Amino acid sequence: MSAPNASGWKPGIPTAGDTPAGPATATGNRALMLEEPLIFELAGNDTTGVDMPEPDNAAPNRLGGRERSAPIGLPGLSEPETVRHYTRLSRQNYAIDLGLFPLGSCTMKHNPRLNEKVARMPGFLDCHPLTPTQSAQGALEVIHQLGEWLKTLTGMPAVAMSPKAGAHGELCGILAIRAALEARGDARKVILCPESAHGTNPATAAFAGYEVEDIPANANGRVDLAALEARLGPDVAGVMITNPNTCGLFEPDFRKIADAVHAAGGFVYCDGANFNAIVGRVRPGDLGVDAMHINLHKTFSTPHGGGGPGSGPVVFSEALAPYAPLPFVEQLGDGSFHLVEEETAGEHHAKSFGRMTAFNGQMGMFTRALTYILSHGADGLRQVAEDAVLNANYVLRSLEDVLHAPFAHSGPCMHEALFGDKNFTGGLSTLDLAKGLIDEGYHPMTMYFPLVVHGAMLVEPTETESKAALDQFIMALRSVAERANAGDPTLKTAPHFAPRRRLDETQAARKPLLAWSDPALV
Numbered sequence: 001m002s003a004p005n006a007s008g009w010k011p012g013i014p015t016a017g018d019t020p021a022g023p024a025t026a027t028g029n030r031a032l033m034l035e036e037p038l039i040f041e042l043a044g045n046d047t048t049g050v051d052m053p054e055p056d057n058a059a060p061n062r063l064g065g066r067e068r069s070a071p072i073g074l075p076g077l078s079e080p081e082t083v084r085h086y087t088r089l090s091r092q093n094y095a096i097d098l099g100l101f102p103l104g105s106c107t108m109k110h111n112p113r114l115n116e117k118v119a120r121m122p123g124f125l126d127c128h129p130l131t132p133t134q135s136a137q138g139a140l141e142v143i144h145q146l147g148e149w150l151k152t153l154t155g156m157p158a159v160a161m162s163p164k165a166g167a168h169g170e171l172c173g174i175l176a177i178r179a180a181l182e183a184r185g186d187a188r189k190v191i192l193c194p195e196s197a198h199g200t201n202p203a204t205a206a207f208a209g210y211e212v213e214d215i216p217a218n219a220n221g222r223v224d225l226a227a228l229e230a231r232l233g234p235d236v237a238g239v240m241i242t243n244p245n246t247c248g249l250f251e252p253d254f255r256k257i258a259d260a261v262h263a264a265g266g267f268v269y270c271d272g273a274n275f276n277a278i279v280g281r282v283r284p285g286d287l288g289v290d291a292m293h294i295n296l297h298k299t300f301s302t303p304h305g306g307g308g309p310g311s312g313p314v315v316f317s318e319a320l321a322p323y324a325p326l327p328f329v330e331q332l333g334d335g336s337f338h339l340v341e342e343e344t345a346g347e348h349h350a351k352s353f354g355r356m357t358a359f360n361g362q363m364g365m366f367t368r369a370l371t372y373i374l375s376h377g378a379d380g381l382r383q384v385a386e387d388a389v390l391n392a393n394y395v396l397r398s399l400e401d402v403l404h405a406p407f408a409h410s411g412p413c414m415h416e417a418l419f420g421d422k423n424f425t426g427g428l429s430t431l432d433l434a435k436g437l438i439d440e441g442y443h444p445m446t447m448y449f450p451l452v453v454h455g456a457m458l459v460e461p462t463e464t465e466s467k468a469a470l471d472q473f474i475m476a477l478r479s480v481a482e483r484a485n486a487g488d489p490t491l492k493t494a495p496h497f498a499p500r501r502r503l504d505e506t507q508a509a510r511k512p513l514l515a516w517s518d519p520a521l522v
Helices: 079-090 113-119 137-154 166-183 200-207 225-231 254-263 363-399 430-439 467-485 489-493 505-510
Strands: 158-160 190-194 211-215 236-242 267-272 291-294 314-316 328-331 337-340 417-419 457-459
Touching (some): 137 158, 137 291, 137 328, 137 337, 166 200, 166 267, 166 291, 190 200, 200 211, 200 236, 200 267, 211 225, 225 254, 254 267, 363 467, 430 457, 430 467, 467 489
Parallel strands (some): 190 211, 190 236, 236 267, 267 291
Antiparallel strands (some): 291 314, 328 337
């Protein structure tokens, strides 16, 4: 370890002593993998990156006694030092622009640059939500046209564009269901959630004031239809079902489920987070869905972590359309667009449950999604689903001989492949495999979800990955899986080549250090 530099920072070695990658270096760097300290360790707060004249304390000021009474405590770096610091940190991030991102249930697919270009066009980028409607006709037309596409693709007659995320959309749908039940004087209190539903489903139902009851899955990873039918009754407000579900499987009994719920007087909410797997192939409205949110940031471009907010429009059946939230865009007879923001007795959503947001949703997401739809066309969107399913099945069948695939016997999967840790030996776990995959240059897949599979590993390759990219990922995952099956003890200490070794993630979550303290003062 070398001596401290002028600022007092001592170079750190990311791994203790020599490693399989070679001897430790004096700087802690490993070629282009640069060791980088905290910004507070780079420079003290007694310096600054710019030259500022000393203030004339005798001169009057306009701060009204609010002058700073203590040092601000920020490090003083020059511009190149600051840029280098954050650039070096960015090199330690994994991103979809670096490689395949296998997170299951998250749809981390490539975001076309065309979408970003359109989202930054003047008129969209700087459109203030309080802009008068006559000055924002183009923006309102984008919202309206996107809504028409969503209704067409889902086979649903109405849509609410304002929800700003998937879980927000879930809440929107459940509030519409509650409003519809209250309108007919029906005080039902229970929402049924299958084991294979997204975790936000029961949380949303509970948040809306409902009691939540589980419905078990059958041996094939689908909803147990008999168990669901047996539980239906006058206290059940509805069911929240994810389709395709979190096991990456399509629910073949969905229509039977919907018919049974409707016959019992309830409503059907479909979690549409996985719409990417069926867009252009299946219209949820044909399956008896009453409400479904659509993650624009998953199905129609910008994925999770895309650098901005999400968006979760909700489509409604005829039964729930009158209770949908405000505001919404309507086209007038002269072709212009109007934003309906107030309930009017006898018209314009007099039964609406109210607002979900202050304004009309995420304009940047609307422009990206509509650009994605128009650039693909109807046939292209259908291919999106087909390729996503093809890629996932390629991963599933390529690895089922080395990783436990609990539902491979029940036929093809949809957009994601689900594995478990049943074959691991030597006390190794899914976490150990994931850490080993980091050494292979990949972000790990979703782990320990869904809960119905022990040591679950949920892999979603998405439709934007080529066969060559999939082959490389399969090779890497197969290699680590074979080591886990053989009980390779080195996986217990992986990753070995990352900037940091394995962290105590439990302690980091329970006792995070959120502020830097100067070691010399501690």
